[in-house]
Amino acid sequence: MAEILSKQCIILNIDGNDKNEVIKKLVDKLSDAGSIKDRAAFLKDVYDREMIHPTYIGYHIGMPHGRTENVIRTAICYGRLSQPIQWGHDHDEKVNTVVLIAAPKEDNDGHLKIISQLARNLMHEDFRNKLLESNEDEVYTTINSVIALDA
Template identity: 25%
Template sequence: MRSLFTLLPEAVTSASLDSKDAILGHLAGLFASVYDLDSANVKDSLVAREELGSTGFGRCIAIPHARIENLHRPVAAFIRLASPVDFDSADGQPIDLVFGLLSPVGAGATHLHALAAISRMMRDERMHAGLLDATSPEALYSLLSNVIDRDAA
């Protein structure tokens, strides 16, 4: 069985960002450069979704997500923040981990299943600690891809 979404090594990074808008802009740029998407369209889609309610779901984690045109399969990107940033999260806590997801407009249940899989992965205490302790983007990707590959098997 294949994974619910694609996460490429180049889409995993650490960054020093200071606001929700900066995070969404950086995430849009990451999606654009790695998956050959239009950065402005991605950011507009992520911002529109945030206007419906924060994707900061608590425990210092946000999962900004959107559905966009001209995408054939769900794709993901990950940012570990250098320091916590306010994201209007449900629990009021600032975030330090950002797991972005973009899905095709017609993805329906696939989008929801991918969000659920990301949420489960991010709620795992050992995973959360490992992501905070990882020393490089390569180490972050290794942690994430091991779980993604295991869950797809």
């Protein structure tokens, strides 16, 4: 099974003025890694999902996601922002960390497992701090240690 998070899909110190710009950078990385069939269509899918309900999960974290026919394989892209940006409708919903989850349309519950596994761990301050303070290799190891499709 291909890894869910590749080192290629970790971006530290993203410069972005708004969530759409940050999401685009993460989608570009997933596309470059070969996880996305149609970059523009998947980007629209994620933007459309954000319009329904912003994916701010608390703790300064955004977790946009898309389960569409525009995804080849389930994958995530991690982004740490150089400056917090507004994510949701509430002024308190600023993020410094974004985890983009992409899943193929036929993936009925794999993406939900990933969301659950990540959300459960991101509730813990030590886990969040480790991601915020780590280099690329440490972020890679930390995230991959808590996610698995066959869990």
